[in-house]
Amino acid sequence: MTSDQPTNETPCCQQQQRRTFLARLSIALSAVIGVIIALPGIGFVLAPVFRKPKQKWRKVGKLEDFKVGGFVLVQYEDSSSVPWAGITAKEGAWIRRASETEFIAFSINCRHLGCPVRWVDDPRLFMCPCHGGVYYEDGTVAAGPPPEPLQRLNVRINNGQVEIESGPTPLTLTKIT
Numbered sequence: 001m002t003s004d005q006p007t008n009e010t011p012c013c014q015q016q017q018r019r020t021f022l023a024r025l026s027i028a029l030s031a032v033i034g035v036i037i038a039l040p041g042i043g044f045v046l047a048p049v050f051r052k053p054k055q056k057w058r059k060v061g062k063l064e065d066f067k068v069g070g071f072v073l074v075q076y077e078d079s080s081s082v083p084w085a086g087i088t089a090k091e092g093a094w095i096r097r098a099s100e101t102e103f104i105a106f107s108i109n110c111r112h113l114g115c116p117v118r119w120v121d122d123p124r125l126f127m128c129p130c131h132g133g134v135y136y137e138d139g140t141v142a143a144g145p146p147p148e149p150l151q152r153l154n155v156r157i158n159n160g161q162v163e164i165e166s167g168p169t170p171l172t173l174t175k176i177t
């Protein structure tokens with residue numbers, strides 16, 4: 001070997017090796033920082049897939065506030081709401097006191113595409129303003145595009161308060177074509 005040949009110990013090779021090492025180190029550090037930044041976002045997106053939907057009983061009024069007869073609209077908080085959800089945490093239901101001890105409640109959301117349905121006392125039907133969906137007072141479909149009856153909600157009387165079991169809003173079964 002002649003002394004003109006560059007070896008690993010010559011200054012030019014050492015500089016080259018240092019540059020390669022620093023380039024790899026900077027790529028590795030960038031990757032680590034990228035993962036640290038992305039993790040909360042990935043967790044936020046994937047968490048609902050793994051989280052079990054919460055069911056909670058929500059007070060909707062005193063027992064004596066409900067007269068036996070037609071449906072009244074009540075509002076309550078979504079069981080899965082987060083502190084920053086604001087107005088989007090509100091859910092609605094149509095509730096009817098069928099007898100002294102029996103209540104019937106339906107989710108306000110139409111089973112077609114989720115618009116809020118409206119109770120009309122005469123002719124005792126739920127009407128959907130979006131595409132003309134109509135439901136009978138037992139929640140079954142009378143006319144229009146809804147593929148399913150209105151979602152029935154559990155109701156209980158607890159210490160003189162009427163409570164609705166709040167759960168996730170049902171997904172529509174309508175196939176979008």
Ligand code: FES
Pocket residue numbers: 110111112113114115128129130131132133144145146
């Ligand atoms: S959303 Fe109610 S009929 Fe379409």
